[in-house]
Amino acid sequence: MxxxxxxxxxxxxxxxxxxxxxxxxxxxxxxxxxxxxxxxxxxxxxxxxxxxxxxxxxxxxLVNAHCHLELSYMKGKISRRSPFTGWIKQLIAIRAGAEKKEVDDGIKAGIGRLIQTGTTCVGDVTLGGRVPPILKRSGLRAIVFHEVLGFDPNKADLRLADLKERVEKTFTTDRLQNGVSPHAVYSVSPKLMKETARYAKKSGLPVALHICETLAEAEFSRRGSGEFLSFHKSIGAHIPGGHPALTPVNAVSLTGAIDNALLIHMNHPNRGDLSTLVRKNAKVVVCPNSNRWFRRKINHPIIKFMKRKIPVGLGTDSLASNDDLDIRAEARRIMADFPELSISDVFDLATIGGARALGMPAKYGxxxxxxxxxxxxxxxxxxxxxxxxxxxxxxxxxxxxxxxxxxxxxx
Ligand SMILES: [Zn+2]
The missing domain is CATH 2.30.40.10 (Urease, subunit C, domain 1)
Known part of the structure; x- marks a missing residue:
């Protein structure tokens, strides 16, 4: 300018x-x-x-600190009734049959909705590579977290090479930055998590990852059992003994991926996790209406994060698990769920809180x-x-x- x-x-x-x-x-x-x-x-x-x-x-x-714009076309296509791994299976199946135009139209409509609701900055997790050029043309401020998945440690190098290629292909501007997102402890092997963290540190890229979203995730991370074990078996991704054998936060902490990272969801931290977050300078984004969409009984303990001065922002997550990308609706949900928070607190979460969670410079928001x-x-x-x-x-x-x-x- x-x-x-x-x-x-x-x-x-x-x-x-x-x-x-x-x-x-x-x-x-x-x-x-x-x-x-x-x-x-x-x-x-x-x-x-x-x-x-x-x-x-x-x-x-307003700042939407967690979104997946590329899933916008899935709005209304996924049943809420299935367990979380059933939701993932539906998502994989719909993605496999998606047309490029349908995906692009969804991304454009999603970006339009952000702008229309006064959102100026988005933290977007993306796998397909279709989002960055459309985001760039829109003029929105964004961090594009390129997602990496892979539970087979023997394929970690391949997956990392693919991630690097996608990052290098995305030209950054003063408004659009690159980041990386090793998806979650149940979908990324400890080896790939560690290598992604090392690459991010070396390249100065911010990290975002999904964590402590469901109790099933914690069970799998600690014991390698439950819903995620069945899920891995059903898609041919079971690696005997491949689970971290630690709580999700401790597992990610051991790989170095938690340092300065944006932790998505944090619905149910374990004892001692908040101290780890403070020590590792981690940030949190909560997605209140996504939790509600899934009809989860456990909600994020946002007040505890705020008391520990952990930067926390709001996210919508995607239209595969939310009805809207309007961060004002997330703020209203926080007001309803946590009446002890003042309107100033809630406004901060939707603006400066999100900017801090995304690691934006001071005064942003x-x-x-x-x-x-x-x-x-x-x-x-x-x-x-x-x-x-x-x-x-x-x-x-x-x-x-x-x-x-x-x-x-x-x-
Ligand atoms: Zn997400």
């Missing part, structure tokens, strides 16, 4: 959850917030373009001076009693504009 200056004034500007200004203006230079303050103070600042949004709230763009101008605007007539943060998270306000790096995105 050039030295183009944009001046946007709005009836209400949410700089962050604790700085909310009435009748305020944001000056954007070179895609970043250069000034923010009362409109009467900034009225004489010259700009190339001036936008006045009278009955609007301007706010930091805010409209503070120096932050990239990643923002949304909703039409909303505020009265004195209305809470702007609640107005953003509710679905009553219509998102009219979404910017990333000062660029207005289409949806």
């Amino acid at each position: 050039s030295s183009f200056t944009l001046k946007i004034s709005a009836g209400c500007v949410v700089v962050d959850s604790s700085t909310i200004l009435d009748n305020a203006t944001v000056i954007v230079r070179e895609g970043k917030v250069s000034k923010v303050g009362p409109s009467e103070v900034l009225q004489n600042v010259k700009a190339d373009k001036v936008i006045r949004l009278k009955h609007h709230i301007l706010y930091p763009g 805010t409209l503070q001076v120096g932050a990239p101008f990643d923002a949304g605007a909703i039409e909303f007539k505020l009265n004195r009693r209305a809470d702007p943060l609640l107005a953003i998270i509710s679905d009553r306000g219509n998102v009219s504009k979404t910017w990333v790096g000062g660029e207005l995105l289409k949806f």
Whole structure:
């Protein structure tokens, strides 16, 4: 972006959850917030373009810290009734019969939905390689975590070589970064997990992985038994003695893959796991509506993560296990499940929390001076009693504009 200056004034500007200004203006230079303050103070600042949004709230763009855009076309195609491994089997079968166009159309619709709901940054786990070019064209800020799977340790080198090729083929920009995702302890051998972690460290790539999602995963990780053993046998992937024989967090910790990583789900940590997360600088993304979609009895202990100051953000997961990619719906689910959290806490989870969970630099997820101008605007007539943060998270306000790096995105 050039030295183009944009001046946007709005009836209400949410700089962050604790700085909310009435009748305020944001000056954007070179895609970043250069000034923010009362409109009467900034009225004489010259700009190339001036936008006045009278009955609007301007706010930091929302962060969806976990998604699989490439699964968007699966919406409504998978039965919720089967156990988790049954869900995986359905997903594999649908994926095997998918047309490229159908997948691409789903990715485009998914990205459209993110922009339409005021999301400006996404942490997306991808296997097929179809997402990065479409994401790049959309203008969204993203980390694309290239997924790697493989429970046979003899094939670890092959799988790693394929992963490296996919990473190298994806050109990064200031908005699109590469990362890697060794899927989970039940689908990645300890050898492949370790080699992926070593590659990520050497290449400076962020890591995201699914962990502590179900109790069946923990049973398999520790004892090699249960639902996942049957699943491995049924797909011809059983490796006798191949399970880590540790809890999921300890298993991943031993491979080095947990260091600075984004841990997806963390629905049921074991004793001592939170201390490990703090020690290893791990972050967490919870997916409340995905848990609900699966009708899980165990929910993530988000308050415990927050108390231990573990960076935590919100994710939708994919449309194969959720009905929407709207992070506001995840925030509302958190409010319903954890009424002890304040609206500021919840707004932070949907913005700066997600940015921190994705390892983004400081100020991302805010409209503070120096932050990239990643923002949304909703039409909303505020009265004195209305809470702007609640107005953003509710679905009553219509998102009219979404910017990333000062660029207005289409949806
Ligand atoms: Zn996921």
